[in-house]
Amino acid sequence: xxxxxxxxxxxxxSGTLGGTLVFRQAGGKTIVSTAPRETEREPSAKQxxxxxxxxxxxxxxxxxxxxPTGKAEYEAARDESNNSAYAIAVADFLQxxxxxxxxxxxxxGKVGDTIRARVTDNFKVAAVAVRIENGDGSxxxxxxxxxxxxxxxxxxxxxxxxxSLEGDKITIRAxxxxxxxxxxxxxx
Numbered sequence: 517x518x519x520x521x522x523x524x525x526x527x528x529x530s531g532t533l534g535g536t537l538v539f540r541q542a543g544g545k546t547i548v549s550t551a552p553r554e555t556e557r558e559p560s561a562k563q564x565x566x567x568x569x570x571x572x573x574x575x576x577x578x579x580x581x582x583x584p585t586g587k588a589e590y591e592a593a594r595d596e597s598n599n600s601a602y603a604i605a606v607a608d609f610l611q612x613x614x615x616x617x618x619x620x621x622x623x624x625g626k627v628g629d630t631i632r633a634r635v636t637d638n639f640k641v642a643a644v645a646v647r648i649e650n651g652d653g654s655x656x657x658x659x660x661x662x663x664x665x666x667x668x669x670x671x672x673x674x675x676x677x678x679x680s681l682e683g684d685k686i687t688i689r690a691x692x693x694x695x696x697x698x699x700x701x702x703x704x
Contacts, residue, residue, distance in 0.1 A: 630674070
């Protein structure tokens with residue numbers, strides 16, 4: 517793919533030339549690429565699943581941009597790359613949050629102890645929940661974590677005493693605006 521800046525011959529060109537080259541404008545630049553070729557082969561199951569997911573992302577983005585609140589949030593995320601609010605919404609739908617770190621050093625099973633999770637997303641993390649289970653699978657407690665001022669750390673404060681920590685499981689579940697979940701579990 518070639519990129520051309522400020523060339524009077526290609527400036528403003530857009531479309532297909534002779535079925536061979538495709539010109540398009542993006543961010544004040546003219547982008548030239550070869551025209552895509554149609555294939556006679558049937559798409560694989562993986563390709564069909566990808567097409568379905570992308571279609572769902574496009575529908576999500578259209579619905580978000582159609583509402584004043586959704587459009588304003590995605591418009592606010594635009595940067596110098598000149599991505600549209602629609603493109604940002606599509607990317608948000610396609611990418612789930614990432615749980616980067618789970619810090620259990622401040623959790624000793626006492627009321628008021630904390631569990632910290634560092635969670636990121638390409639747009640915005642909507643919620644983080646923590647679930648604490650005993651080694652036998654019985655629920656100790658669960659609830660929402662609170663986002664910290666740095667916007668990437670979420671802290672859960674224990675509300676119940678937990679006397680036996682051996683084999684306990686701490687599960688962190690993060691979701692983003694489209695509802696994509698990411699779950700990670702640590703065993704004590």
